[in-house]
Amino acid sequence: MAHEYLHNVVTLKLDQDKCIGCGRCVEVCPHRVFRLNDRKADIVQHQKCMECGACALNCPVEVISVRSGVGCAYAVLKGKSQGTGPDCGCCG
Amino acid sequence: MMENACPENEHPCRTRKVQATWTWRDHLGAWKMRWGFGRNRYRVQPGLYAMGLPSPEDPVLVTANYKLTFDVLRRSLAGQNLWILVLNTHGINVWCAAGKKTFGTDELVKRIRKHHLGQVVTHKTIIFPQLGAPGISAHEVQKQTEFRVTYGPVRASDIQAFLANEMKANEQMRTVTFTLRERLAVVPVELVQALRYFLPIAIPVVLLSLLGGINLSIATALAMLPFLGAILTGTILFPILLPVIPLRSFAAGGWLLGILYAGGLALFIHAGGWLAATLLLILPPLVSFIALNFTGATTFTSLSGVEFELKRAVPMMVASAVLGVIAYTGQLILGG
Ligand code: SF4
Ligand code: SF4
Numbered sequence: 001m002a003h004e005y006l007h008n009v010v011t012l013k014l015d016q017d018k019c020i021g022c023g024r025c026v027e028v029c030p031h032r033v034f035r036l037n038d039r040k041a042d043i044v045q046h047q048k049c050m051e052c053g054a055c056a057l058n059c060p061v062e063v064i065s066v067r068s069g070v071g072c073a074y075a076v077l078k079g080k081s082q083g084t085g086p087d088c089g090c091c092g
Numbered sequence: 093m094m095e096n097a098c099p100e101n102e103h104p105c106r107t108r109k110v111q112a113t114w115t116w117r118d119h120l121g122a123w124k125m126r127w128g129f130g131r132n133r134y135r136v137q138p139g140l141y142a143m144g145l146p147s148p149e150d151p152v153l154v155t156a157n158y159k160l161t162f163d164v165l166r167r168s169l170a171g172q173n174l175w176i177l178v179l180n181t182h183g184i185n186v187w188c189a190a191g192k193k194t195f196g197t198d199e200l201v202k203r204i205r206k207h208h209l210g211q212v213v214t215h216k217t218i219i220f221p222q223l224g225a226p227g228i229s230a231h232e233v234q235k236q237t238e239f240r241v242t243y244g245p246v247r248a249s250d251i252q253a254f255l256a257n258e259m260k261a262n263e264q265m266r267t268v269t270f271t272l273r274e275r276l277a278v279v280p281v282e283l284v285q286a287l288r289y290f291l292p293i294a295i296p297v298v299l300l301s302l303l304g305g306i307n308l309s310i311a312t313a314l315a316m317l318p319f320l321g322a323i324l325t326g327t328i329l330f331p332i333l334l335p336v337i338p339l340r341s342f343a344a345g346g347w348l349l350g351i352l353y354a355g356g357l358a359l360f361i362h363a364g365g366w367l368a369a370t371l372l373l374i375l376p377p378l379v380s381f382i383a384l385n386f387t388g389a390t391t392f393t394s395l396s397g398v399e400f401e402l403k404r405a406v407p408m409m410v411a412s413a414v415l416g417v418i419a420y421t422g423q424l425i426l427g428g
Binding site: 003068070 | 341396
């Protein structure tokens with residue numbers, strides 16, 4: 001069973017024109033959001049992005065942008081209450 | 093684990109030997125981690141480890157120094173000869189440490205240099221766990237160390253197949269799942285965490301009510317049970333039912349489950365109007381809140397989504413709880 005979270009809130013963007021087709025984003029994405037077509041990356045499952053940021057950090061030409069962070073309510077609440085931004089305390 | 097004594101070559105000398113098998117201590121430790129005891133101290137020494145009898149041509153795997161992560165990795169590598177480079181993530185697992193960037197570019201580059209990896213092995217490839225990718229920038233590592241990062245599979249259980257397949261991962265190996273088994277694995281920690289908030293409130297309240305006599309104390313303890321039920325609904329039932337709950341929002345899904353629970357409870361105890369209203373107003377937001385917190389344990393929720401939910405759900409939870417208290421007061425005054 002494939003889980004899916006909220007649609008239309010995800011911040012992932014790709015500037016396809018500047019993509020050099022290295023395939024790193026396809027390799028790192030744990031939700032198979034990208035596919036390589038004609039030596040260009042394509043976002044094929046935008047709604048599945050969990051904003052982990054792996055693709056953006058590993059794109060050698062920096063054509064992917066995403067507001068990355070942990071999708072963890074506890075972290076968001078903790079960050080808000082301490083004014084530090086989302087910080088995960090759940091996992092240590 | 094013991095120091096490897098090999099006089100002729102200095103660098104591998106500093107590596108420790110490691111085996112695939114688990115001792116009873118490892119099993120006990122893993123069990124304790126699953127229940128959330130002593131999480132902050134379960135670590136292995138960072139550094140370079142030798143699994144089997146690796147040669148300079150054998151692969152290098154990178155992992156975190158959370159002992160459970162390390163143990164699961166080595167257990168999955170039975171029969172292999174290879175190197176394991178353990179980064180210092182302060183005892184935090186790969187995924188969480190990558191998010192914090194402690195399992196990151198700087199630490200990896202530092203460890204490659206510190207342990208003279210370029211002299212230990214003759215090749216220029218390191219296998220990094222795919223779930224650690226949010227922490228490092230592969231091209232940056234290559235620029236600084238000449239080592240090329242190849243991302244290994246998501247699950248340790250696929251590593252043998254990955255190595256046998258010329259270090260190529262198929263789609264299934266690259267995809268994160270959240271199976272019933274994986275969901276159940278995180279339930280104990282969630283449950284223990286929720287009870288950590290609940291018991292310090294519930295136990296003193298019940299003890300305090302002893303002042304009013306044993307009957308009042310029993311009544312108070314009984315009054316706590318619906319809350320305990322809500323906690324169990326949120327921490328156990330919600331994760332189990334997650335794929336069949338027809339709402340993508342965790343807050344909404346939890347609320348729905350809470351309504352079913354509170355409604356069922358009201359029917360079961362033949363609650364009158366006021367009491368039923370109280371249960372239906374107070375318990376569902378509690379289940380919803382616990383469900384929303386479960387986002388932290390999942391493998392697919394995004395930060396934007398969680399913020400979106402929190403912004404809308406928390407005011408509704410507060411409003412519902414306040415109405416619940418009003419309904420409870422109404423019941424006390426008017427009876428029913
Ligand atoms: S941010 Fe993570 S989940 Fe989203 S597309 Fe990039 S790699 Fe995939
Ligand atoms: S990582 Fe960047 S350059 Fe490489 S395929 Fe993906 S988008 Fe294109």
